[in-house]
């Protein structure tokens with residue numbers, strides 16, 4: 057498959073007169089960066105490949121010229137032909153709080169400028185009917201310029217933008233984007249690229265490896281305090297990573313942020329290259345911070361909670377074992393390791409329509425208690441969630457048993473990438489995922505609710521927050537002590553799931569509680585499964601369940617840019633309408649349905665941020 061794909065790519069590049077030996081290293085590097093994602097590289101007739109090749113060529117020439125001038129050996133572009141669960145307690149005995157340094161609020165507040173990373177995104181991009189010639193082009197640009205200055209409200213700052221940047225600088229960035237003549241240097245007349253009908257700057261390919269930046273960041277590579285991850289542009293042996301040898305671009309690319317702790321590497325790619333790499337410590341399993349009381353004991357696992365008489369794979373037995381009782385006498389998983397459709401749909405429905413399901417109200421709610429203020433408020437209610445129960449250590453089956461999915465850890469290749477809609481970092485799979493597939497588990501420090509509250513008070517200015525409350529079973533016991541009301545915080549110690557962004561409706565992941573080692577369910581695992589098929593490189597999202605007006609929600613309300621037509625963030629909607637009241641004149645032909653408006657505003661953010 058990969059071989060055919062390369063042949064196909066070479067047919068295209070031969071058509072452009074590019075020698076195979078020059079293009080093959082470039083092709084190999086693209087595979088590396090995009091996780092062998094063949095389809096993605098093949099898009100638009102191998103445009104990413106052709107772009108990367110010509111970009112390299114241009115830079116190579118620049119290098120040669122520089123080298124000649126200085127009388128040195130011309131700098132040659134390098135060929136890369138030779139290319140190479142358990143819960144240990146943190147600080148428990150010493151009762152020492154985590155160090156001051158590690159409490160430093162984590163932010164991803166660097167500039168959030170990015171290009172749309174998928175071709176589908178360009179479908180809605182704000183573009184005006186295209187210019188046909190240079191003369192027309194300049195007229196068009198003049199018109200756009202005027203329109204923008206007339207119609208953009210002076211306080212046009214409704215959308216997320218880099219901190220400290222004024223709205224006017226943002227507008228001027230858009231002008232710049234529209235005004236800047238593109239250097240059409242990549243394509244020969246033989247190029248298979250379709251002839252442009254839109255201003256070229258607005259129809260750049262989705263992800264271009266080798267994009268030349270006008271203002272490249274000064275620093276290439278990664279600065280990480282903790283853990284000591286490999287520098288973005290170096291290999292194990294300290295050599296420059298082949299990708300950077302060829303591209304010489306200020307991209308940040310880490311092969312594995314999990315430090316080898318996951319079965320599959322989790323890469324990180326910042327296609328722009330000027331984002332600060334997030335500061336946190338990757339842990340593959342949750343760890344108690346200090347006061348949480350998690351009682352794991354074999355004595356507590358009674359006969360009904362395990363299947364000690366089973367052997368091998370429980371799913372292959374004709375009768376479901378005791379561990380299937382929790383899911384209605386049927387296992388939640390199929391023999392292929394996916395969630396059964398009925399179970400999955402029931403979990404999705406519970407998230408989408410919580411009001412149709414059962415809530416419990418505590419008499420002394422740990423959330424209200426942790427606020428520790430004088431105003432006693434009544435419990436807001438906790439949804440009684442469906443649980444998966446997996447076989448575990450007291451069961452007689454083996455580790456390959458089909459009823460052990462989450463505990464086996466991440467098996468899908470995932471990538472952390474910088475989103476283009478102002479959401480910061482996000483996560484995407486490198487391969488397509490089927491419906492009902494386990495993706496990853498929410499991992500973090502296990503905190504008591506009280507500890508989380510105190511932590512949040514201290515770091516109230518954090519831009520991104522990462523806690524989830526483990527309240528799926530709070531209703532089954534009358535009263536929970538502080539040390540039994542728990543949550544997970546991935547802010548300082550967490551896994552890849554800390555990067556998964558929120559989507560108000562139709563997210564492609566659903567979070568499902570999973571009982572593994574603690575039948576009392578004070579602690580449980582929170583696992584993410586796909587709600588439908590997910591394409592390779594499509595961003596993964598889940599519904600945080602945020603009420604955007606609830607200032608006490610553990611994930612502090614942010615301005616939502618999920619882009620879904622049913623976005624619950626009313627502030628965002630108001631801003632969208634405000635923005636569009638000025639834009640509709642500019643795009644006189646635009647429809648004013650809510651969906652179109654949301655999409656247009658969303659694309660506006662992309663266009664503005666793109667520059």
Ligand SMILES: C[S@@+](CC[C@H](N)C(=O)[O-])C[C@H]1O[C@@H](n2cnc3c(N)ncnc32)[C@H](O)[C@@H]1O
Pocket residue numbers: 164334478479480481482519520521522553554555556557558559611612614615616617618619
């Ligand atoms: C669990 S973190 C997700 C990873 C985060 N984007 C990052 O860069 O580290 C949650 C934070 O991401 C941001 N975020 C997540 N979903 C978002 C959305 N739909 N719109 C805007 N920001 C979002 C918010 O700042 C939120 O506090």
